[in-house]
Structure formats: structure tokens, C-alpha cells
Amino acid sequence: MDERLLTAKDVADYLKIPEASVKKLVESGELSGYKIGGTLLRFKREHIEAYKDLAASKEPSTRTVAESAEEKRGFGRTAEKRTGNHLSYTAAEKIFDFLYYNDFYIASLVLLVFIIAAIL
Numbered sequence: 001m002d003e004r005l006l007t008a009k010d011v012a013d014y015l016k017i018p019e020a021s022v023k024k025l026v027e028s029g030e031l032s033g034y035k036i037g038g039t040l041l042r043f044k045r046e047h048i049e050a051y052k053d054l055a056a057s058k059e060p061s062t063r064t065v066a067e068s069a070e071e072k073r074g075f076g077r078t079a080e081k082r083t084g085n086h087l088s089y090t091a092a093e094k095i096f097d098f099l100y101y102n103d104f105y106i107a108s109l110v111l112l113v114f115i116i117a118a119i120l
Contacts, residue, residue, distance in 0.1 A: 005034065005042035005097075014048060025051075036097050 011031075012019040023041070025031035032047045099106065 004045075005036075006045060006048060008033075008041050008043075011043050011048055015052060034097075036101055040101070042097075 006014070008019050008022045012022045015022070022031065026033040026041065031051050032043070034042045034044075036042050
């Protein structure tokens with residue numbers, strides 16, 4: 001299973017809608033998204049597929065996209081993980097995402113420190 005988070009452009013291409021529409025869907029709460037570092041908008045693939053399924057059925061529903069995605073995966077604990085229109089984000093997930101999206105910079109910094117230590 002691909003655990004990679006999708007960008008707004010990836011979602012726009014997948015749903016065949018403009019990128020601005022993706023951002024409007026997130027702002028309206030119809031689509032669940034994560035802000036990485038406060039600026040980068042990322043999405044889980046199962047939330048996008050659940051949104052696409054809900055949009056295709058065009059049934060009025062009180063369930064959110066995140067709830068239907070978790071139900072599809074077999075999780076019955078949506079109420080305890082939800083805050084507002086977005087899933088809660090644990091500290092471990094935040095740290096993992098920080099390391100995942102900044103691994104190049106962290107590796108460069110470590111290499112630079114080793115080079116400076118070797119010179120001195």
C-alpha cells in the first residue's frame with residue numbers, strides 16, 4: 001500500500017478538477033487535508049478515493065470523507081480521532097512527516113557538521 005501523501009496538484013489531476021477547486025474543497029470541509037509545516041497541503045489517498053466515491057454516488061450524506069474512508073478500511077474509531085473537519089494529528093505523525101519531507105535538509109546538515117568537524 002502506498003503511504004505517500006498526495007499534493008494538491010496530484011489530487012487535482014486525479015479528480016480532474018482545477019487545483020484551486022481542491023483548495024476550496026478543503027476550506028469548505030468537504031475534503032480532508034493536512035498542512036505540513038503550516039503551508040504545504042497534503043492528502044491521504046484513501047480520503048481522496050472516498051471523496052470520489054461520495055461525489056460519484058451524489059447521495060446527500062452527513063458523514064465526512066474521513067469517516068467514510070476509515071469505515072472503508074474497517075476502523076470504527078472516527079469519533080475519538082476527529083477534531084472539527086480534520087483528523088487529529090498525533091505528535092509522532094507530525095515528527096514522522098517533518099522527517100519525511102525534510103530528510104534532504106537534515107542529511108545535508110549532518111554531512112556539513114561532519115565536514116566542519118573533520119576540518120577543525
